[in-house]
Structure formats: C-alpha cells, structure tokens
Amino acid sequence: MLLSDLISDSGYFDSATIPQDFISIHNNRPLEMAIEIMNDHKVDRIVLLDGADKRIGLLTKDDISRYSSTLSEKEKLEIFSGDSPLCRTIEAKFRDAKATYNMLGIAFCEIITVGNEQIIRWLNAEAMLTFGVNIDDPISKMLTQERWEHLMNIFNTQGGVEHERIEVRGRIYEVTLLEVELLGRRILKLFLHDVSELVRLGDELRQSLERTIEHIAHYDVLTDLPNRLLLQARLEHAIAYHKRQVQKVAVLYLNLDHFKDINESYGYMAGDSILVQASQRLASVLEREDTLSRVGSDEFVIVLEGLENVTKSEEIAKKIQALFEDIFTIQETSFKLSVSIGIALYPEDAESSELLLKNADIALRRAKDNGRNNYCFFSSEMSIQLFERVLLERELRHAVDESEFLVYYQPQVNLNTGELSGAEALVRWNHPVMGIVSPDVFIPLCESTNLIIPLGEKVLKDACSQVKLWKEKGLFKGRISVNVSGKQFERPDVIAVIKSIIDETQLEPCCLELEITESVLMGNPKVFGEKLIELKALGIEVAIDDFGTGYSSLSYLKQFPIDKLKIDQSFVGGLPHNEQDTAIVKAVIAMSKALGFRTIAEGIEKDEQGEFLKNFGCEQGQGYLYSHPLSAEKFEEFLKGLV
Ligand code: C2E
Ligand code: MG
Ligand code: MG
Numbered sequence: 001m002l003l004s005d006l007i008s009d010s011g012y013f014d015s016a017t018i019p020q021d022f023i024s025i026h027n028n029r030p031l032e033m034a035i036e037i038m039n040d041h042k043v044d045r046i047v048l049l050d051g052a053d054k055r056i057g058l059l060t061k062d063d064i065s066r067y068s069s070t071l072s073e074k075e076k077l078e079i080f081s082g083d084s085p086l087c088r089t090i091e092a093k094f095r096d097a098k099a100t101y102n103m104l105g106i107a108f109c110e111i112i113t114v115g116n117e118q119i120i121r122w123l124n125a126e127a128m129l130t131f132g133v134n135i136d137d138p139i140s141k142m143l144t145q146e147r148w149e150h151l152m153n154i155f156n157t158q159g160g161v162e163h164e165r166i167e168v169r170g171r172i173y174e175v176t177l178l179e180v181e182l183l184g185r186r187i188l189k190l191f192l193h194d195v196s197e198l199v200r201l202g203d204e205l206r207q208s209l210e211r212t213i214e215h216i217a218h219y220d221v222l223t224d225l226p227n228r229l230l231l232q233a234r235l236e237h238a239i240a241y242h243k244r245q246v247q248k249v250a251v252l253y254l255n256l257d258h259f260k261d262i263n264e265s266y267g268y269m270a271g272d273s274i275l276v277q278a279s280q281r282l283a284s285v286l287e288r289e290d291t292l293s294r295v296g297s298d299e300f301v302i303v304l305e306g307l308e309n310v311t312k313s314e315e316i317a318k319k320i321q322a323l324f325e326d327i328f329t330i331q332e333t334s335f336k337l338s339v340s341i342g343i344a345l346y347p348e349d350a351e352s353s354e355l356l357l358k359n360a361d362i363a364l365r366r367a368k369d370n371g372r373n374n375y376c377f378f379s380s381e382m383s384i385q386l387f388e389r390v391l392l393e394r395e396l397r398h399a400v401d402e403s404e405f406l407v408y409y410q411p412q413v414n415l416n417t418g419e420l421s422g423a424e425a426l427v428r429w430n431h432p433v434m435g436i437v438s439p440d441v442f443i444p445l446c447e448s449t450n451l452i453i454p455l456g457e458k459v460l461k462d463a464c465s466q467v468k469l470w471k472e473k474g475l476f477k478g479r480i481s482v483n484v485s486g487k488q489f490e491r492p493d494v495i496a497v498i499k500s501i502i503d504e505t506q507l508e509p510c511c512l513e514l515e516i517t518e519s520v521l522m523g524n525p526k527v528f529g530e531k532l533i534e535l536k537a538l539g540i541e542v543a544i545d546d547f548g549t550g551y552s553s554l555s556y557l558k559q560f561p562i563d564k565l566k567i568d569q570s571f572v573g574g575l576p577h578n579e580q581d582t583a584i585v586k587a588v589i590a591m592s593k594a595l596g597f598r599t600i601a602e603g604i605e606k607d608e609q610g611e612f613l614k615n616f617g618c619e620q621g622q623g624y625l626y627s628h629p630l631s632a633e634k635f636e637e638f639l640k641g642l643v
Contacts, residue, residue, distance in 0.1 A: 003027040003034055003048055003059065022047040027056065032118065034059055036144055076122065078168050079192070080111075085166040086175060086192070112151070113173070113192040118143040121194060130154070130189075154178075155191055171196045220294040222272055223279040231293035231301055235353040238291075238305045239346055245306065249346040250313035252302040253360035254282070254320070257338045257372040259298035266333070273330045274337065281323045285316055301357065310345060310377075317341045317375040338373035340364055349378045362386055393449055395431070396442055400454055404430050407462045408629035411638065412481065412600060412622045415614040420642060422478035422513070424622060425463035426629045427455065447487050456488040457497060464505035464512065466632055471511070475639040481513045481543060486520035490527075495534045502538070509539035515566065516542060518550035525556045536561040543600065548588060558595060565592045567618070569603020576612040589616050 004027040024047035025034050034046055038061065048057040079086055110127040114120055120143060143151065155176050164175045176191040218230040226234065238249045256278060263271040275298065282292050282300060291303040304313055320339060328335040342364025350356040359378040365386075367376035399405060405427055412422040429437040446452040460482050470476035488494055502509055514535065521528050521544060532542055543564035544552075548571055567588055574581025585601070592599045601613045604623030613621060630638055 003029055003031055022058075024049050024055065025059075026051070032144070039144075079113075079166075079173070085168065086173075086190075110187065111190045111192070113194065114143065114151075115194040118148050127189075151191070155189065165195070172199050223276055223294050225279055225283075225300075226291060226293040228293065228295040228301075231291060231295060231303070232353050232357075234291045234293075235303050235356065238303055239351070239353060239356075242306060242346065247305075248307040248310070248348075249356075250302075250304040250307055250310070250316075251344050251346070251356045251360040252304070252313065252317060252320075252375075253342040253344075253357070253364040254300040254302065255340050255364055255368065256298040257340055257368075259337070262335060262337075266330070270330050270333075274328055274335060277328050278324075278337070278339075282320065285319045285323065301360070313343050313345070314375070317343060321373065321375070340367040340372050341375035342367050342378065343375060344378040349380075359383065389445070392442070393445060396429075396445060396449070396451055399429055399431070400451055400458075403458075404432070405455060405458060406430050406436075406631060407459055407466065408631055409463075409466075409480075409635040410622060410629035411627045411635075412478070412620050413626050415610060415618060415621045420476075420478060420639075421620050422481060423467075423476075423635070424481040424515070424629075425459060425483070427459045427483075428629075428631075443485070447485055450487060452485045452487050453491065456483075456485055457501070459483075460498065461501050461505065464501055464507040467511065468505050468507045470636065470639060471507075475636065475643065479511050479513045479541060480507075481515050483515045483545065486517070486523060489516060489520060489531065490524065495531060495538075498535070498540070499538060502540075510541070513541040513543055513563070515545040517545045518547050518552055521560070522550055522552055522556065525553065525560075529556065529560055532561050548584060554591075562597055564598045564600055564620075567599065567601040567613075569601075569623070572601050572603045572609055572613070572623070573605075575609040582612070585613070585618075586616050589613075589618050593617060 003025065022045065023037060023041055023043060025037060027048045027050060038044060038046055044061045046059050047055050048059055050056045078084060081087070110124065110130050112120065112123040112127045155178050164177075166173050166175055172195050174193045174195045176193070178189040178191075180187050180189065218227060219225065220227045235249070235251065242249050256274075259271065259274070262274055275294070279292070279294060279300065282302065286292055286302065286304075289305050291301075291305075293301050293303075295301050302316070304316060307313060320341065324337055324339050328337055342360045342362065344350060344356050344360035344363060346356055349359045359382075362382050363376045363378035366382055367374040370376065406429075408426045408428050409423040410426055411420055412424060413419065414421045427439050427443075429439075429442055431437050443452070446455055463480050463482050467476055467480040484494075491497075498514075502512065516528075535542055541563040542561070543566050544562055545566050546568040547565045548568045565588060567585060571581045571584050571588075575585060576582060589599050598620070599618045600620035600622060601609075601618050602622045604610050604613070604621045604625045606625060609623075610621055610625060627638060
C-alpha cells in the first residue's frame with residue numbers, strides 16, 4: 001500500500017498549519033517506509049509531500065492503526081472454527097492434532113496472521129510472547145524487513161514447514177505450520193499470511209501479460225501495424241467475404257528502395273524513425289476497411305478490399321509514390337526515399353492468401369528490376385521466369401559441387417607480329433542436358449548467389465595449373481588472363497586466395513593477368529586501389545576489362561597500378577566505319593599510351609578491324625578472327641600447330 005492511497009482516506013490537511021521542522025516523505029512511497037521513519041526518529045507524525053514537493057498532509061500513528069485494523073471477530077471465527085479449511089488442513093497434516101489441540105486458539109497454539117504489506121492483522125497472546133510483538137502498538141504491527149525475516153526464520157529453521165493456501169470469505173491465506181516440542185509440551189505454531197492482494201496483483205499481471213503477448217503476436221512492435229500473421233488472417237477473411245460479393249481484393253507489396261543504406265549510414269535509430277514515418281504516410285491513403293501491415297524490415301503489405309475494378313489499386317499505388325516525393329527528416333537530416341510496389345489481384349492472379357502474397361512479391365521484384373520507384377502488376381509469365389531462375393539456381397549449386405564447369409581458352413595475339421601473346425580463360429558450364437552454357441547466362445546468377453566465389457577460385461586454379469603444364473611442355477608463352485568478378489574482388493581475403501593458388505600451382509606470378517571490369521573497379525576505387533597495389537607487389541598484372549562501358553575517373557586511372565586497358569568489343573564492332581566508335585577507340589588508345597598502359601582490343605572479327613587497331617597503336621587483339629574460345633584439349637592442338 002502506498003501513502004497516496006492512505007491519505008485519500010485520511011483527507012487533506014492545511015499545509016500552512018504544519019510546522020516546518022517536521023520530517024517529510026513523498027506520498028508515492030510505501031506505508032512501511034513511513035513507519036520505519038517514525039520508529040527511527042521516534043516521532044508519531046510525519047509530513048506527506050506530493051510529486052512537486054508540496055506539503056499535502058500529515059500522517060499519524062492513528063492513521064496507520066486505522067488502516068491496519070486487526071482481524072474481525074467474524075473472520076477469526078471462520079478461520080479457526082472446528083470445521084474451517086484451516087482446521088481440516090491441520091488435522092490432515094498432524095494426525096493426532098485433533099486429540100492434542102482439540103480446538104485452535106487455545107493456549108497451546110501460537111497464532112499469527114499477517115496481512116498485505118506485512119502488517120500483523122492478529123496474533124494471540126502466546127504468539128505475542130514468542131515473536132516479541134505487541135498487537136496494541138500500531139508501529140509494532142508493521143513488520144519491517146528485519147522482523148519479517150526473523151519471523152520466517154522461526155518457521156523455516158526449525159523444519160517441518162508446510163505451505164498451503166486456504167480461502168476464507170474471499171481472502172486467501174498462505175498457511176505455514178510448525179510443530180515443536182518445548183519442555184515436554186507439543187506446541188503448534190501457526191502462521192497465516194494474507195496473500196489476497198498478491199494473488200490479485202499476480203492475476204492482473206498475468207492477464208495484462210497475456211494481453212501484451214497476444215498483441216505482440218499480431219502487431220509489429222515498432223510501427224504497431226498488423227504483422228504477417230494478422231495480415232494473413234485478414235486477407236483470408238477478405239477473400240472469403242468478397243467471394244460472396246463478387247468483388248476484387250488487391251494486395252500491394254511494398255519495399256522501400258535503398259533502405260539498407262540509411263541503416264548502414266545513419267544507424268538503426270534513424271532507420272526505425274523512417275519506418276515509423278513511412279507507416280504513418282502509408283496509413284493516410286487508406287480507407288477504414290483496408291489493411292496496412294508491416295511484414296519485414298522495410299516491407300509493407302496493403303490489402304485493398306471491395307474493389308470494382310483494378311484502377312483503384314493503381315490509383316493507390318500512384319498516391320503512395322507521390323507521398324514519398326516529400327522528404328523525410330530525422331534531427332534536421334533530410335532523406336529522399338522512394339518505394340517499389342508489386343500488385344496482385346484476387347481472383348485473377350490467385351485465389352489463396354498465400355499465393356496472392358507470393359505473386360505480389362514476385363511483381364515487386366520486377367518493379368525493383370525495372371529500376372525501382374516503380375509499381376508493377378503481377379503477370380503469370382513472371383512466375384514462370386522466377387521458376388526458371390529458381391531451377392537454374394538449384395542446378396548451378398549442383399554444378400559447382402559436381403564440377404560441371406570447364407575452362408576454355410581464347411588466344412590473344414600481338415597485332416604487330418601476329419604471334420600468340422597470351423590467352424583469356426573463359427568459363428563454360430557443361431550442363432548434362434543443355435550442353436555447353438554461356439557464362440552470360442549463369443555468371444550474373446552466380447554473382448547474386450555468391451556461387452561466384454567458389455567458381456572463380458576453381459577457374460583460377462584450373463587455368464593456372466593448365467598453363468603451368470603447357471609452359472613446361474614448351475607450348476605456351478605469354479600470360480594467361482583470368483576474369484575476377486566484383487564479388488570476388490571485394491572479399492577481404494581475395495589477395496591471400498590468389499597467392500595460395502599461385503603457390504599451389506607453381507605458376508610464375510608474372511604469367512598471370514587478372515581482368516577486372518571498369519565498373520567494378522570504380523565502384524570502390526579507394527579499397528580496390530589498395531588491392532591492386534598488393535597484386536602488383538606479387539608480380540601479377542592487371543587489365544581493365546570492358547573499358548569504355550563504365551565511367552572511369554581519370555584521376556583514379558592515373559593512380560592505379562594498372563598494366564593494360566581492354567577496349568570493349570562494342571566499340572571494336574563498329575570499326576572501321578562507324579565514326580563514333582573509331583573516335584572512341586582512337587582516343588582510348590591515345591589515353592592508354594599517355595598513362596603508360598598497354599592496350600588490347602577484344603571482339604575482333606574482321607581483318608580490317610585488326611588493321612585499324614594496329615595502325616592506331618593497339619598492341620594486342622583477341623577475337624573470333626584469330627580463334628573462338630577453345631576447350632583445353634583443342635587449345636593444346638592450337639598451340640601445337642603454332643610450333
Ligand atoms: P569478357 O571477359 O569480356 O570476355 C569476352 C567475351 O567475348 C567472351 O564471352 C568471349 O567468348 C567473347 N568473344 C571473344 N571474341 C569474340 C568475338 O570476336 N566476337 C564476339 N561477339 N564475342 C567474342 P564469354 O566467354 O561468353 O564470356 C562472357 C563474359 O562472362 C565475359 O566477358 C566475362 O565477363 C564473363 N566470364 C567468363 N568467364 C568468367 C570467369 O571465369 N569468371 C568471371 N568472373 N567472369 C567470367
Ligand atoms: Mg574478360
Ligand atoms: Mg570484356
């Protein structure tokens with residue numbers, strides 16, 4: 001019990017009449033504390049203060065004793081009468097108790113009852129002596145923690161303690177019984193603790209906990225929007241209802257574009273705040289019967305019900321996009337966000353809640369692929385494409401395990417002498433049914449699934465050990481070029497992996513060249529530049545692949561320890577007639593020379609292209625004109641033909 005509860009019973013006092021030097025206590029403290037203070041300071045009055053330290057009343061010992069009234073005679077009778085639950089308990093515990101004690105409350109028994117807040121509600125004369133408590137003294141009726149422990153000790157240390165709950169007139173008592181022998185007499189000590197308040201509090205706590213758990217199970221903690229579970233239930237309900245009404249239901253699957261960047265750059269607090277703001281904006285476009293839910297970190301789903309036609313869902317999608325045109329702010333920092341939306345409709349696209357959600361998700365992915373800040377309606381060929389992608393991914397994993405990959409070799413020639421100057425290693429997937437599959441089909445998928453890591457290592461190892469063999473046979477001169485994907489190059493251990501492959505295969509590092517595309521290198525020039533320096537230190541050469549297709553910064557190019565620029569085949573294809581291509585190729589060769597790099601052109605198919613490149617100073621060439629990429633076996637024959 002708090003003092004604030006008590007004072008509401010005692011009434012308020014005029015603070016002006018309270019002497020200044022009285023001891024005071026805040027009214028949000030327990031009654032027990034006030035009693036302790038009174039005892040310690042030997043005073044019988046204490047001033048009560050409110051939250052603003054205003055003196056609001058006086059508490060006296062009388063107030064306390066009024067509050068902590070003793071057990072009523074009626075209660076006593078019901079607790080201790082012959083056939084009360086308590087007596088039945090005693091009889092059951094102590095078989096011969098009935099004979100010995102006959103009637104409780106007689107001299108052989110020490111009885112103490114303690115109410116809520118550890119206030120003694122009644123004790124008999126015998127107990128008064130043993131426990132050293134005077135029932136007539138209101139202060140003494142309060143059991144301080146010390147005295148409470150003393151009391152419990154009496155029961156606990158002497159053994160034989162039994163706990164049982166009994167109910168009398170709606171109040172619950174916890175009974176502790178102890179039988180002791182003293183000077184040949186058997187004495188029954190009885191301790192009754194009124195735990196009604198505790199039980200009630202426990203019940204309330206349990207109920208409120210159950211309500212909280214129920215809420216958490218169905219609502220998102222951050223935004224308080226329905227979660228996936230509740231969404232599914234509502235969607236199912238909507239489908240069942242609109243089936244009868246012959247109306248449509250639309251599911252809009254939303255994802256915030258580049259949300260990850262906010263979390264990574266500004267921290268999760270900023271991310272959370274954006275999510276809350278976004279959920280409030282989204283809620284503003286919906287009507288009462290619609291459902292907005294949060295189903296993933298930056299994913300929301302909207303269910304629109306009772307649509308006559310699809311235009312409504314499109315209107316909402318447009319409205320949502322317009323909502324995101326306004327900037328978001330967190331502590332004076334502004335953020336521009338956009339949203340991608342996938343839409344699936346009941347009954348056209350699916351008839352079950354699960355499939356509707358899945359199809360809306362597929363449409364969302366398409367909206368993202370189309371460049372984000374987009375909405376996209378689901379169509380059945382999307383799911384076929386996705387199915388094929390999933391199949392292909394599964395087969396790819398299998399292929400990595402089963403070593404279905406082969407390395408092909410395409411010669412690189414010295415344009416001035418026509419001699420072989422090296423070769424590029426190009427991976428092929430030898431699919432058991434489809435046959436040889438081009439890397440354009442599977443490399444992007446390998447990159448998005450990280451399968452490129454083991455695959456890239458395998459290609460590098462195979463190429464290095466194969467070239468080492470050809471060199472030993474005196475068949476191969478020059479360098480082997482191996483492609484390295486961005487995913488591989490960004491790994492912190494990439495240099496260590498390359499070094500271990502060199503060590504293992506014993507290929508001289510100067511015979512190895514790595515091709516890294518321009519766009520990868522420029523994606524993280526600072527970090528990647530440091531890696532290039534490490535490669536250089538190992539003696540490995542580096543060529544920039546597909547040069548001209550990305551946006552190189554000349555200042556970086558100048559700083560990078562690069563050996564070669566590889567002119568992309570899209571420019572070579574236009575030689576020598578396309579004016580733009582010729583201009584670009586000439587400029588790239590000139591720039592490459594100026595920066596001290598060598599130049600190679602890929603995709604040379606015609607004599608005139610080779611001639612053009614040679615005339616403008618490009619040193620090396622690669623393309624179908626000289627040879628298609630060849631299997632290791634065929635390439636060995638090719639090499640033998642050269643000697
Ligand atoms: P890339 O590195 O630019 O490789 C050159 C591509 O051009 C090769 O295609 C090659 O077969 C093709 N090519 C060569 N000469 C000609 C020609 O005269 N005309 C035409 N039209 N094309 C020609 P491929 O082998 O299909 O490889 C495609 C791309 O796949 C490669 O482009 C490279 O980016 C990637 N790739 C291939 N193997 C690997 C690998 O082991 N690791 C990684 N990360 N990527 C690889
Ligand atoms: Mg290449
Ligand atoms: Mg290329």
